[in-house]
Every structure is written in structure tokens, then in C-alpha cells.
Amino acid sequence: MEYGQNISVKQADLYYGDFHALKNINIEIPAKKITAFIGPSGCGKSTLLKCFNRMNDLVEGCKITGEFKIGEVDIYKTNDVNALRKNVGMVFQKPNPFPMSVYDNIAYGPRTFGIKKRAQLDEIVERSLKQAAMWDELKDRLNKSALGLSGGQQQRLCIARALSISPKIILMDEPTSALDPISTGKIEELCGELKEQATIVIVTHNMQQATRISDKTGFFLLGDLVEFGDTDQIFTNPKNEKTENYITGRFG
């Protein structure tokens, strides 16, 4: 069984204790595209995102049913969560570089997966930073602490860190909500370049961001996937009235 770049979710439900957080979700996320999840706070979009690399496993009282397939692999039927997370990287809302050098941040993942040779690690660090369009900025600061970088640089470093293990899918949970417009623009541009090699699923509260960068958009409300379609269609001619009311700011 191989990890692919498409995600297929069928009849998925998720409970946090008694709370029914995701209700009968069915979604087909295409490979090498950017898919945006939008919806009000608490609608389940981040919860679904976290299912794709089993981040919810650690949440007490969390019960998940249904099928989650990445390529051919049913990810809740495999015991090898490390292999899953090697294929599915994640970038969080708040930049979270490790308190170590830029170099060691990027090399952390590959080292965890057994790469020890310096030359190989050098190559991975350079490639990852180049993919994240940071090599020129950081090539002379590789041994400096990552905590000394600006917020925008830290977040791009986190993307570079996710890229170091060549994931097939990158999950992004509001990756630019804490950043200024210039850093946001750089990350959006980066997403456009990364989709040539990886599938990107991004949770965002910024609807203009969803329209700018995504190919597909899913609108969530109270645990339901209300509408999923091409981004152009969702933002110019949504089929569901709830989607229309939310994206036009008339929700409530």
C-alpha cells in the first residue's frame, strides 16, 4: 500500500466526548492542488485537517469513524503513524521553530528518519530552504538560532522544515493569520510553487486568501461540509444559501 497525493474521506464522523464535531463527511481532495477549508470558528475545519495526519489521536475522548484514505492507505487502519507523518507534513497557525539553529530545525525530521550523513543533510537543508525561497536569506545564518528570525521568516522556516522530509501532502492550519501582508504574500506565493510537488490543504479565515490561492474550497458549518467545489464557483456562484450567506458576511 502506498501513500498517494489525493485524500478520500468517506462517511467520517468525529466526536469529542459527547460533542459531535464532524458529521458524515465525504470529500475527495485532489492531488497537487490547493484545497481551502473555510467556515466560522468551531465548524470543524481544523478538526478535519488534523485527522489527515492523526493529530487528534492524542485528544482525550476523541472518537473517529469512517474511512480516511491517502492514496491507497487507510490511515486509521495503519499502526505506522510515523510513516503517515513522513508523508503528511503540517504547518501551524503560530510559527513554532525548535529552539535550535536554522540548520538543525530543517535537519530534525530527516535525522528522525535515520539520515545521519552530513553531506546528505547539507543537501536536504539547502534544497528545503530553496523550496521555501529562503536560501539566499539564510545561507549565511544556518548556525544562528531560529528564534532570532522574524515571525514571517519563522513561519517559512517551518514550511521548509515540513518540506525537508519531502511530504506528499502539506497541511496548513491558518498559516498566515499572525503575519504581516508581505510575509503573507510570500507564503501564498510559496504555496503556488509547492503545489507542483505536493497537495496542500489549508484552513483559513481569510476568504480573500482562499480565493487567491486555492483551486478547491470546502465550506464547513457546525460539523457539516456544506459545500465543496471549485474555488471560482464557490466565490462567484455558490450553490448553497448557507455558503452564500457566510462568504458575503450575512451569516447569523
Place this chain on the structure above:
Amino acid sequence: MTVRKIFDEELSELKLQLVKMCRVTEEMMADSITALTQRDYELAQSVVYLDKKVDEYEMNIEKQCLRLLIKQQPVARDFRTVSSALKIITDVERIGDQAADISALTSSFKEEKSFDCPDLIPKMGELAIKMVKEAINSFVNENPFAADDVIKADDEMDDMFDEFKKQTVEKIKQNSQCADTAILFMMIAKYLERIGDHAVNICEWTKYNESGVHVKV
């Protein structure tokens, strides 16, 4: 409960301005036909001046639309309404131009001692005014069925124009001396027929605003 009260008010204001712009063109069309049939050259001149007012409306509404696009970043129906309004003002402005052109041609009849305005011209004028009025109303009232009625009415306009062409050819055949005035009337009929086409364009945007799909009729 709507949480975009100010935006909704701005959209209503946009529609109001569109209606006002359209009322000026309706007045221009009506006056241009009256000026022609009654040989009122002063009235014809006033129509030409009114065209400036239509141009001003176009500029102001355009600014209003661009401001809404930047400030409110509308999506879905809101986006369709603002982008449709931007397209519609071009058609309404052209309608104003056609009415002014009719009045400019009316002034060329000044030297003629007498002429008979063909019956079909006021009929076409009346239909053109009705089509433009109902086209704008269909947009403002978000009524695609009313837009369909206007689109159907354009067939009637086209039939009248074809009939007018035949009559003109016949007239010139019978009396070549009247060819100059016949051609001027032919041009006026063409302007009226074009106004009908602009009304149809407006209706296409009404339908786009409702369905999200732009279909050329």
C-alpha cells in the same frame, strides 16, 4: 439579521444611481423623438447637452463600483451585482449617445422645407424607451423573468427595423429625390434598433446576477 448593513445600504445607493442615470436616458430618448416629429430643434439641442449628464453618471457610478470592490471585496451575489452594474453603465451610456445622435441628425432636417416622419419611427422610439426602462427595472428588482420579456420584445424591434428598411428602399425607388432624408431616417431607425440591443445586454446582466452564468442572447 444582516451584519453588513452599511454595505447593503451602499448597494441600494448604487442601484438608485443606476435608475437615475437610466431616467435621464429615457428622457433623452423621448425628447429626441418629440424633437424629430415636431421639428423642435431647441429640444433636440437640449438632448445633446443632456448626454454630458449621462457621462457624469457613468463616471460616478464607475467610481462607486470600484470603491465597493476595494473596500468591501464582495463575493458571490454581491460581486455579481457590482460587476454587472459596471457593465450595465457602459450600455446605458451608449444609449445616451444614440439618443444624442438622433437629436444631432434631427438638426440636419432644419433646411428641409417639409418632411414626413415615417410612422414606424415613433413606434420604434416608444418600444426602445419601454425596453430600456424595463431592462433596468429587471436588474434593480432582481427579476430575470422581466428580463426575458425585454429580450422577447427585441424581436419586435428587429421586425420593425426590417419593415422600415423595406419601406425606405421602396420610397427611394419611387422617388430618388427623397433619398437624402430617407437615409437620415434609416440611420435614426438603426440607432433605435441598437438601443434595443443595449437593453438586451442589460437584461443579460440581470440574468447573470441571478444565475451566475453569463449567456449571450
